[in-house]
Amino acid sequence: MVVLGLALLRRRRPAAEDANSEERLTTAVSAAVAATVVIIAGLTIASFYTTRSIGVPKSAALTITVRGQQWWWQVFYAGSGATSGFQTANEIHIPVRTDVQIRLEGADVIHSFWVPSLAGKQDLIPGRSSSLLLRAEKPGVYRGQCAEFCGLQHSHMAILVIAEAPADYERWAASQREDAMVPADMDAAAGQVAFLAKPCAACHTVRGTAANGTSGPDLTHISARQTIGAGLLETTRGSLAAWIADPQTLKPGNNMPMVPLTSVELQNISAYMESLK
Amino acid sequence: MTRRAVGELYDTAFNAAVLDRRLASIWSTPPGLWGALSTVDHKIIGRRYITTAFVFLALGGLLSLLMRLQLAQPEARFIGPDRYNQIFTMHGTNMMFLFAVPVMQAMAIYLVPLMVGTRNIAFPRLNAFSYWIYLAGGLLLWVAFVLDTGPDIGWFAYVPLSGPQYAAGKRADIWAQMITFTEVSALAVAVEIVVTVFKQRAPGMSLDRIPLFVWSMLVTSFLVILAMPAIMVASTALILDRLVGTHFFNPAEGGDVLLWQHLFWFFGHPEVYIVFLPAVGMVSTIVATFTRRPVFGYLGMVMALIATAVLSFGLWVHHMFVAGLPRLGESFFTASSMAIAVPAGVQIFCWLATMWAGRPIFKTPFLFVIGFVVIFVIGGLTGVMVASVPFDTQVHDTYFVVAHFHYVLVGGAVFPLLGAIYYWFPKLTGRMMSEPLGRWVFGLIFAGFNLTFFPMHILGLRGMPRRIYTYQPEMPWSGLNIFISLSAIILAIGFLLFFIDAIRSAKSGPVASGNPWGATTLEWATSSPPPPYNFARLPVVGSLKPLTDHPGALPVASGLRVDRRELLVSSVVQALPEAREPSSEDSIWPLWAALATTATLIWSIFTPWAVVWGSIPIAVALIGWFWPKGVPEDES
Numbered sequence: 001m002v003v004l005g006l007a008l009l010r011r012r013r014p015a016a017e018d019a020n021s022e023e024r025l026t027t028a029v030s031a032a033v034a035a036t037v038v039i040i041a042g043l044t045i046a047s048f049y050t051t052r053s054i055g056v057p058k059s060a061a062l063t064i065t066v067r068g069q070q071w072w073w074q075v076f077y078a079g080s081g082a083t084s085g086f087q088t089a090n091e092i093h094i095p096v097r098t099d100v101q102i103r104l105e106g107a108d109v110i111h112s113f114w115v116p117s118l119a120g121k122q123d124l125i126p127g128r129s130s131s132l133l134l135r136a137e138k139p140g141v142y143r144g145q146c147a148e149f150c151g152l153q154h155s156h157m158a159i160l161v162i163a164e165a166p167a168d169y170e171r172w173a174a175s176q177r178e179d180a181m182v183p184a185d186m187d188a189a190a191g192q193v194a195f196l197a198k199p200c201a202a203c204h205t206v207r208g209t210a211a212n213g214t215s216g217p218d219l220t221h222i223s224a225r226q227t228i229g230a231g232l233l234e235t236t237r238g239s240l241a242a243w244i245a246d247p248q249t250l251k252p253g254n255n256m257p258m259v260p261l262t263s264v265e266l267q268n269i270s271a272y273m274e275s276l277k
Numbered sequence: 278m279t280r281r282a283v284g285e286l287y288d289t290a291f292n293a294a295v296l297d298r299r300l301a302s303i304w305s306t307p308p309g310l311w312g313a314l315s316t317v318d319h320k321i322i323g324r325r326y327i328t329t330a331f332v333f334l335a336l337g338g339l340l341s342l343l344m345r346l347q348l349a350q351p352e353a354r355f356i357g358p359d360r361y362n363q364i365f366t367m368h369g370t371n372m373m374f375l376f377a378v379p380v381m382q383a384m385a386i387y388l389v390p391l392m393v394g395t396r397n398i399a400f401p402r403l404n405a406f407s408y409w410i411y412l413a414g415g416l417l418l419w420v421a422f423v424l425d426t427g428p429d430i431g432w433f434a435y436v437p438l439s440g441p442q443y444a445a446g447k448r449a450d451i452w453a454q455m456i457t458f459t460e461v462s463a464l465a466v467a468v469e470i471v472v473t474v475f476k477q478r479a480p481g482m483s484l485d486r487i488p489l490f491v492w493s494m495l496v497t498s499f500l501v502i503l504a505m506p507a508i509m510v511a512s513t514a515l516i517l518d519r520l521v522g523t524h525f526f527n528p529a530e531g532g533d534v535l536l537w538q539h540l541f542w543f544f545g546h547p548e549v550y551i552v553f554l555p556a557v558g559m560v561s562t563i564v565a566t567f568t569r570r571p572v573f574g575y576l577g578m579v580m581a582l583i584a585t586a587v588l589s590f591g592l593w594v595h596h597m598f599v600a601g602l603p604r605l606g607e608s609f610f611t612a613s614s615m616a617i618a619v620p621a622g623v624q625i626f627c628w629l630a631t632m633w634a635g636r637p638i639f640k641t642p643f644l645f646v647i648g649f650v651v652i653f654v655i656g657g658l659t660g661v662m663v664a665s666v667p668f669d670t671q672v673h674d675t676y677f678v679v680a681h682f683h684y685v686l687v688g689g690a691v692f693p694l695l696g697a698i699y700y701w702f703p704k705l706t707g708r709m710m711s712e713p714l715g716r717w718v719f720g721l722i723f724a725g726f727n728l729t730f731f732p733m734h735i736l737g738l739r740g741m742p743r744r745i746y747t748y749q750p751e752m753p754w755s756g757l758n759i760f761i762s763l764s765a766i767i768l769a770i771g772f773l774l775f776f777i778d779a780i781r782s783a784k785s786g787p788v789a790s791g792n793p794w795g796a797t798t799l800e801w802a803t804s805s806p807p808p809p810y811n812f813a814r815l816p817v818v819g820s821l822k823p824l825t826d827h828p829g830a831l832p833v834a835s836g837l838r839v840d841r842r843e844l845l846v847s848s849v850v851q852a853l854p855e856a857r858e859p860s861s862e863d864s865i866w867p868l869w870a871a872l873a874t875t876a877t878l879i880w881s882i883f884t885p886w887a888v889v890w891g892s893i894p895i896a897v898a899l900i901g902w903f904w905p906k907g908v909p910e911d912e913s
Contacts (some may be wrong), residue, residue, distance in 0.1 A: 025573055025634055029626045036622040040661070044615045047665035048608050054667055070443075104601075109438040110534065112599060112674060116740040120670025123600045125535065126437055127528025130601035147599075147674040147742045149431045151438055152358050155745035231749075252358055 054120075060101035060133065064092060068104070068111030068124040068146070071153035071254060072217055072230040077173065086176045087205070089217035091160045091225045095169040100134045109151060115144030115161050123148055136163030143231070152253035158231025172224075179208030180220045180276050191272025194265045203256070206276065216256060223276045229254075241270035286840040288814060296813050299839045304396070304810040306863060315865040317401035318809055322408050323387030324705060329408075330380035331776075333415060337371040338772055340364050342765060349762035351750040361746035362429035363448075367422050369432030370452065373548065374459040375415045377690060378501075381555035382466040384697060385494040387705065389470055391800035391807060392488050394479030394816045396844045399472035400465075401861040402902065407465035409871030414458025417879060421451045428452035431744060433545065434515070436526035436537045441519045450519055450882040456512040457878055460505045467501035470494050477844060478852040479799065480834050482818040486852075488798045489565075489578055493558025496582045497551055500589065504547035511540035521885055535600060542593035550589040552686060554582060556693035557624055560646050563696050564628050566796040567643040568635025571821055574627040581620035581627075588617045598669045607666050614664035621657055625650065640794075641715030645696030648723045652688025656681060659734065674744075677737025683730045695722070695775065702782065703789030707806045710782040718775045725768030732757045732764075797822035802831055815845055818852075866902035873898045 065076040072090055079085035094100045104113055106126035113132060114121035122132040136142065146157035164172070183189040192209065195201060201211035207220040222228070225235055229251055233239035245266055247256040261269065288296055306316040316322065343364055347356045356364065390398050398404050421427050428448045430439040439449040474487070474495045487495075514525040515537070524530035526537050561572045572578060594602065594610040628650065637643065659681040663669045672678055695718070702710045741754045748754055792801035802824055803812055814833035820826050834854065837843045842860040847853060877891025 022573075022634075025630045029574060029577075029623075029630050032626045033619065033623055037619055040615045040618050043661060043665070044612050047611050047615075047667065050665070050667045051604055051608065051611075106534075109443050110435055114674075114742070116671060120667065121599045121673060122670070125600065127534055128601065145740070145742055149362075149435070149438070149674075149744040151443065152362065152429075154742075155358065155747050 060099045062094065062098060063101045063103060064094075065103040065105060066092070066113060066124070066159075067107050068109075068113070068150070069107050070109060070151055071146070071157040071251075073113075073157070073159045074107070074217065077176070084177055086173075086207075086220075087218040088176060088221065088225070090158070090227065090230045091162065093162045093164060093169055093172050094134060094136060095166040096136050096139050096163045098135065098166070102132045102134055104130050104132060110148050111146045111150045111157070112148035113144065113159070114147040115142050115159070117142045118144075118161060121147045134161065136161070139163050139165060141226070145231070153251055156230055156232050156251050156254075158227070160226055160231065162226075175224070175277075176221055180206045182208075183272055183275050185271070185275075187268050187271035188275040189272075191265075191268035191270070191275075194261075194269050195272055198261070198265070198269075199257075199259055200269070219273065219276060221276055223274050237270050237274045240273045241266055244269055244273070285838055287835075288837050288839050289835050291839065293813065296839065297808065300810040300813060301808060303840065303842055304808075306809065311865070312863070314868050315405075315863040317397070317405050317861050317863055317867075319386050319390050319398040319401065319404060320807060320809075320811075322404055323383055326379060326383030326386055326408055326411070327705075329412060329415065330376050330383055331779075333371055333375040334380070335772070335776065336419065337368050337376060338769065340368040340371070342769055344368065345762040345765045347746060348748075349759050351748050351752070351755050351758075353747060356746065358746045359429065360425075362431075362744075363422060363425075363427040365744055366428045366431055366452070367418070370418065370428065370455070371415075372686075373432060373552075374456065375411075375418065377552040377686065378459070378463055378548070379411055380694060381494075381497065381552060381690070382463060382470070382501075384555065384559070384694075384701075385470050385497075386466060388701065388800055389473055389491055389494055390477070391704075391803070391811055392491050392798055393474060393477060393482060394799045394802075394812060394818065395473065395477040396811045396815075397842070397860045398469050399477060400469045402864050402867045403465050404469055405864070406867035406871050407462040407469075409868055410458050410465075410874060411462035413871060413875040414455045414462070417451060417458065417875075418455045421448070426451065433541050434537075435541075436515065436518075436534055439515060440526055441522070442527075444519075447882055450516060453512040453516045453519075454878050454882055456508060458875075460509050460512075461874075463501050464505055467498035467505075470498040471502070474498075475849045476846050478818075478847050479815055480817045480845070480847060480852060480854050482847075482852045484850055485575070486818055486821050488558075488821070489561035489572060489575070490555075490558035490798075492579050493554045493556075493561070493582055496586045497554045500547050500551050500554070500586050503590070504544045504551065507540050508544035511537060511544070514540075516881075520881070535597075538597050538600060539593070542596045543590070545596065546593045547586075547589045549682075549685065550585055552690045554585065556649070556690045557582060559693040559697040559700075560628065560649060562796075562798070563642045563646050563693075563700050564631050564635075566700070566794050567638045567640060567646075568631050569638070569795075570631065570635040571797075572627060573630040573634065574623075575821065577623055578627055581623040584620040585617060588613060588620070592617065595664055595669070598666050599673050604666070611664050611666055615661060618657060618661055625654065640699075641710070641712060641719060642696040642700035644716065644719040645692045645699065648719060649688060649692040649696070652684055652692060652723075652726065656684030656688050660685060672737050674742055675737035676733040676741045676743055679743050680730050680733035680737060683726075683733070687726060687730070692722075695719075698779065700794065701800075702779070702786075703793050703805050704800055705806060706783045706786070707789055707804075708782050708786035709789050709793060710786060711778050714774060714778045718771055718778060721767055721771030721774060723771075725764055725766075725771050728764035729761055729768050732761050736761075792824065797824045799823060862906075864902065866898055870895065870898035870902055 063078060067074040075088045075092055077086050104122055104124040106124040111124045112121045113124060118134050118136055119132055122130055140163055142161040144159045144161060146154060183192050196210055201213055203213035203216035205212050205218045223235060228235050228243055232251055243250060246258055247254055248258055306312045306318050306321060347353050347361055386398060426448050428451055430444055430449055434452055437443050474491055517523040518525050524532040526532045526534055528534055565572045591613040595614045598607055663681060699710050699715055736754055736757050739753055789805045791804050799816055802816055814835050816831040817834050823831060837857060843857050844860050845854055846856045846858045848855055873894035877887055880887030880891060
């Protein structure tokens with residue numbers, strides 16, 4: 001291919017001498033083709049070995065199941081022995097310097113799991129499962145995004161991978177396993193009542209309460225997550241209120257309907273959400 | 278050849294002036310609307326096809342400007358997600374199915390009969406039908422888009438997103454049915470070209486004397502014939518899933534989601550070469566003319582064309598490297614994807630050798646060829662990169678890939694095509710395009726293209742996925758996006774100038790002679806534009822460059838009748854004359870057949886009963902079309 005570049009530059013010179021023998025040209029072209037064949041073969045072999053070296057499934061210490069939904073990520077941490085599993089959304093915590101296997105499942109349409117700084121992408125295909133190996137060497141927040149067009153809000157389907165020291169990870173996992181906190185202040189308590197009375201609970205789960213809907217993200221520890229709406233907004237009381245008040249303006253076409261609330265109800269539910277650390 | 282009945286008139290009996298008059302009277306398309314609707318002249322239909330395809334190019338270009346407007350800044354709200362998804366789906370679908378493939382075939386419809394020295398394309402009525410059905414498919418798609426029911430599922434329409442559960446309404450049906458229209462028309466044209474090339478070549482034009490453009494269209498036509506059925510199966514299965522509840526692609530009922538991708542890309546990858554190989558032919562033609570020598574390595578070029586075509590069927594999985602297929606199988610497709618760089622390399626080296634040995638004349642068509650080489654080599658390099666699985670899993674479905682395929686398709690096909698338009702414009706219209714304006718057009722498009730698409734490689738490497746209608750300000754993409762959007766304006770101005778030049782020159786450009794470039798192939802042996810019968814007497818060919826061998830007048834064959842449309846059928850390999858064959862008269866039936874087919878296909882989006890009731894008018898149209906004409910060949 002480099003030969004191509006050189007040949008291109010040479011072409012610019014006026015090639016007036018007509019005496020050029022066809023034989024010399026034949027030799028040059030044959031040599032160029034042969035060089036291309038050699039380079040291409042080398043690249044193919046290099047690619048093959050790279051694929052093998054990154055593709056060999058090692059035994060992973062931790063397995064996380066990620067399920068693509070229109071347009072958010074459902075995340076399952078399996079329990080082991082005495083510890084129970086838990087569910088979260090749009091945010092994965094992993095311990096650093098550990099091989100983590102991500103099992104990918106498609107729920108509705110095809111999505112593609114892609115955290116560029118950690119690994120290549122892998123599709124989530126309905127009716128099939130696939131897996132991917134993640135390994136973070138340094139602690140940090142790694143952003144990922146759905147890479148296969150999946151409909152109206154494909155643009156707003158981000159996921160965060162938070163790599164932290166093993167001890168921090170264990171602490172996080174332990175807190176995630178717990179049921180939701182009981183609201184401590186008046187507003188949040190009123191918010192919980194409203195949350196359970198309104199349609200919210202039909203789609204969302206808050207463990208430890210009667211809310212056990214499964215079509216939306218699990219909200220048991222929503223306030224412990226950095227973003228809401230699959231990477232759309234930072235998690236603050238204000239953004240929670242804005243989202244609950246009118247999800248269709250912030251993320252047009254998403255599956256959360258606008259639920260009519262009074263301003264007091266809205267305030268209380270936002271306070272309740274914020275309390276779910 | 279020897280059977281002559283009393284009362285038949287042969288060209289041997291007339292001098293040139295009388296012959297022209299008599300041929301004109303039987304081959305001309307009558308003036309007026311009826312004549313226009315019933316013509317079967319390949320030149321009129323070819324011009325229509327080309328014009329229509331360029332209208333679709335302009336419309337598709339406008340869509341891309343809308344996308345660039347929306348992406349120029351983060352969180353922009355010019356276009357909502359629903360419209361944006363329609364726009365990028367329309368852009369891709371329109372450019373691939375309504376512009377790229379048809380425009381290449383259109384050039385062949387116009388040029389191949391002239392280049393092989395015959396009077397009309399094979400199956401002229403089928404040719405007329407193919408145009409109408411193509412136009413109908415294009416109108417269906419665009420009318421739907423204007424009515425806000427344009428498809429919004431991406432140009433490769435992956436299931437389940439395009440299936441009955443997730444694509445409510447009629448948008449996906451319109452996409453799938455548009456595929457049916459364009460496939461029918463493309464298949465029809467492919468068959469016509471194969472038969473024209475194999476059976477209607479001028480006497481003496483043996484296989485090794487066929488111009489390279491004709492070779493490229495022959496190979497392309499075989500690609501169409503072999504690849505398009507896969508997408509017809511796929512789109513038909515999709516329509517059946519949506520319309521009558523079959524479950525080809527529904528995993529819950531034993532269907533398979535990946536089946537769609539295999540079928541689509543088994544077509545979709547050869548599709549790239551269906552667009553690219555004609556461009557190879559165009560480049561070869563232009564290079565030969567503007568370096569004043571035949572293309573170096575004719576046999577190598579033909580072999581490279583065929584090798585590319587064969588290999589193109591072994592590449593489709595490289596579109597599916599992240600779909601979770603076994604790695605060993607993927608390695609095979611990496612190897613085949615890399616291997617196709619070899620025939621591409623052969624072609625490039627042969628052109629460079631030709632330029633090296635020839636005396637280049639830097640006119641606009643040749644400038645576009647130079648632009649093509651530069652851009653296509655970059656596209657080829659990134660192609661080798663994405664053929665590698667580890668690299669592809671990062672850049673797949675990002676702007677890197679968007680940049681790559683625009684380099685390959687715009688660089689590999691649109692640049693040669695624009696060069697070809699400048700080159701053959703005098704033949705098509707009898708007038709020259711403007712040379713100074715042409716240089717501006719080339720400069721603006723070349724600069725605009727690179728400024729627009731090169732930064733997309735970087736955007737992709739920075740992680741910007743394709744098909745997103747907006748992005749957040751904290752992503753490191755804003756600067757490049759505004760730069761790309763501004764550069765797109767330069768590109769758009771280049772195309773605008775091109776359209777202005779083409780329209781103005783068609784009306785009032787300088788009048789062209791029969792052979793303004795001093796070219797060597799047969800289409801330049803007749804006047805510009807050619808008479809309705811192409812050649813008063815069919816040329817006889819003795820080499821690859823008949824016009825150089827006989828600068829004055831070509832040797833000609835005679836003995837054809839002048840009282841009916843007649844052309845010469847010749848043998849496949851040697852092109853020895855075999856028989857005189859009548860060529861179709863004008864007919865309105867192809868239009869009726871196309872209308873009946875269109876009504877049926879569109880109606881079938883709404884009810885399967887359309888297929889039952891629609892078959893009646895289609896049958897009537899076909900019976901009218903094939904009604905015996907009473908000529909001896911039909912009777913026997």
